[in-house]
Amino acid sequence: MAGALGPRAAALARALREALSGTDGDTTPALDTDTALAEALWRVAGDADAAVAVLDSVFARAEQNPWSRWSVVRAARATALLGPAGWPLAARLEAALDDPTQAAAAVLALTAVGEPASLDRTPLAEAALRSAESDAGPEGACDALEGLGPDALTGDHARRLADLAEGDARVVRSGVEDRLIRQGEALRNRVRVLLSACRAPAAP
Known part of the structure; x- marks a missing residue:
């Protein structure tokens, strides 16, 4: 809901950062919550560095959870919202291409973050x-x-x-x-x- 408010919710940016689970939680709820928080930070504060760092952590933690396929899909969709600012996550997206469940979201994200000539x-x-x-x-x-x-x-x-x-x-x-x-x-x-x-x- 904070993300939907965009910059009008700037006063909530600190609370959004404090709500992040860090690097400890690899359960599906923890991964999905951090993905939603990363998206909200991008929409509210335009903080690409924070969003990329959080999403990178989500992708990394998802590797430890065999039930995380859809969490990776949601993280890829959030990455696509970042546009070129999400390019540091390209390797994470490429790693998802071999899984048919994750591939479509990963492809969409790669086309959003990458230079057309580089793809x-x-x-x-x-x-x-x-x-x-x-x-x-x-x-x-x-x-x-x-x-x-x-x-x-x-x-x-x-x-x-x-x-x-x-x-x-x-x-x-x-x-x-x-x-x-x-x-x-x-x-x-x-x-x-x-x-x-x-x-x-x-x-x-």
């Missing part, structure tokens, strides 16, 4: 596509692929997108039972848009 976009597209194929945050995977742009996609990527868009296999395989079909079709429609962008002729 190898094709491997990032591969990580995001694996996330969509495994039903691990497919909506976020589509966001990531859209952000990377069609130039990041290879012919093999296009073929696999076609399988997602038009294949017989169910795309969304988990969730509330009476919503799976609608969610799956909505996702197929997004993938079709991505696929059409891949196939569109280049501008002269």
Whole structure:
């Protein structure tokens, strides 16, 4: 709530810093609380150094917790808010690319914090596509692929997108039972848009 107030909550910045758990807590609640506090410090005080330090600690502590996959996702999303100020966390984000659950958020964060020319976009597209194929945050995977742009996609990527868009296999395989079909079709429609962008002729 303090973060939503932005600079108007500047008087709370000290209290936000004091609420941080430090380097001791590696439980999911501790990691998620510190991520929320880092985001609030960024929004309230514009303190990029503090936010980066806290998020770096969250990523490091998450390595000690086998149940921390979604905490890493939330930390990656918070990192994306920092824009270029979050670049010191690039190595942490790259380490999350191999996990399909974390990959889409990590790709989005890397595109937000990195200089476009410094990013190898094709491997990032591969990580995001694996996330969509495994039903691990497919909506976020589509966001990531859209952000990377069609130039990041290879012919093999296009073929696999076609399988997602038009294949017989169910795309969304988990969730509330009476919503799976609608969610799956909505996702197929997004993938079709991505696929059409891949196939569109280049501008002269």
